[in-house]
Amino acid sequence: MRLALLEMRRAKLRFGLLTGAVSLLIFLVLFLSALSGALVNSFTGAFSNLDADVLVYSDTARDNIQGSRLQPDTVAKVAAVPGVAAAGGLATTTTSAQLSTGKSDLQVFGFTPGAPGTPGGLTDGRLPSAPNETAADISDAAIGDTITLLPTNIELTVVGLLKGAQFNAAPTAYVDLASYEAAQKAANPNAPYVPINAVAVNTEPGASASTVATDIGSTVQGTKGYTMSSAIANIPGVSSVSQTFGILVGLTFIIGIVVIGFFFLILTVQKMKVFTLLRATGASTWQLTKTVSFQITAVVFLASIVASLLTFGALQGVNTGLPVSLSPALVGAVVVAVWIFSLLTGSLSVRRIRAIDPASAAGAR
């Protein structure tokens, strides 16, 4: 370790440039991962934070909650299926609304307070408990704001603020199911009833969500059950966004670790004369391997700190319109992955070290 540290201390410029380059690569991975996470979460947050183990759609919905139409009495039918602990109706629609910042599309969810389907992610205030109250995930919204649904001009008062509860990357407001029905009735006075889009289900303790979802589909006519992970994966656009960003992040990651491996290979090749001398004077291959591994670890560690600060700063400075944040878990996962794979690509350097013939220090070959 001492040899590695002394070299880094004496070659500050070289290792500084290397750390800078690795920082930028890690920054790119972190930034893209954070953006990807925020984008996917803006599509799926409503479901990710929902209090439910299973969602039930109509079997003609083609796996999309917005294409699902269920009669309100479906909730009771689903609640009667073995393995279901509780069920609640969930309705959603996209409408226009006047927000404090101007007119906008608004995704409105109706739920039964206290029943499955209640939203999560409350950061301030409370969930709605009276007609025309709402808890919303809308940027720049504040408690006490008024949201006017168009064209009905129904006014909702913001009583709670949610985070990570958007659907389809749109501002999202949650109201109780009765207020939702009233708003829908006002828009369509001749409708015989207001359909719900889904039934949210909590399973009994120990019951398999997958099994319960299947049982509901086979027991309640015209329905199909989905586990939450499958419901999230089926949200339109989610898989393509995930795949696109996955490819981007994956490619950046692979290029990053290969570049790190090459950097250290170049450093190793430049130091072959020194390593040969050290091997001749009695340093083992393992001791030299530890030196290179320590330097890789130190560079990745320092670069990770720089990259995290850079990413944090960039996310503050860039307005993506999405609630992008840098979670310690993401930073930890990326750093550990970069470190492990950098050590693996560092094995290119180790191969060179293992091939050193100490006799060449004396020029005997």
Next chain:
Amino acid sequence: MASNTTTADTASTGSASTEPILRVNDVTKTYGEGHTAVTAVANASLAVKEGEFVSLLGPSGSGKTTLISMIGGLLTSTSGTIELGDVDVSTLSKKDLTAFRAQRVGFVFQASNLVPFLTAKENLVYVATLRKDYDRKQASKRADELLGELGLSERIGNLPEQLSGGERQRVAIGRALMNDPDLVLVDEPTASLDTELGRQVVQLLAREVKDRGKTGIMVTHDLRMVEYTDQVFEILDGKLSAEGTGKEKAKSH
């Protein structure tokens, strides 16, 4: 080919020991196989006592570096045995050869070959860290003492690039002695030095080897440097022969 066994037992040795500590018995080194085989050292034998400093003369490509590389555990011989004290070097595994080099042998290579990013003192301390019984304080103290004896007290914190050629060679000598080895192998120590500086370095080497009771072998092609050695061996086309004492050989030159 007949083997040539020669013992450097001249009156000039400063050692009380009579038994050779280094025995090279009928050693051959051949590179390649079949038609392409090249014999670098053929049936070489020699014995050197503790406290003796001998020189190995020969022109470029004669096999002298190959021979000391085998003696120092850098190369393995094709046949024959090399014994240093109670260790048969020719039977050691690669791993054991690495430990052998770290603990029993000190090397001074051509053009000093110091680690460029370590100071003079750190170059010495590093080789001490290769020992299993490394003690940081003791190593630091010994490095200070050695560099002091070599006249480098004022240069311990200097990097190799900040030292002159002679100073670098003196640091290399200190490094070779750092682990208190039984054997000091020196390869062309004057190659990059002018005559006077080269002479000073060889004198210093001879003194350090003798004063510390080590066994030293110096490879050189410079006849002017052999007068400081107890015995001279010459190697030509891989064949080793004894050429008398250093003074005799220098006088005949």
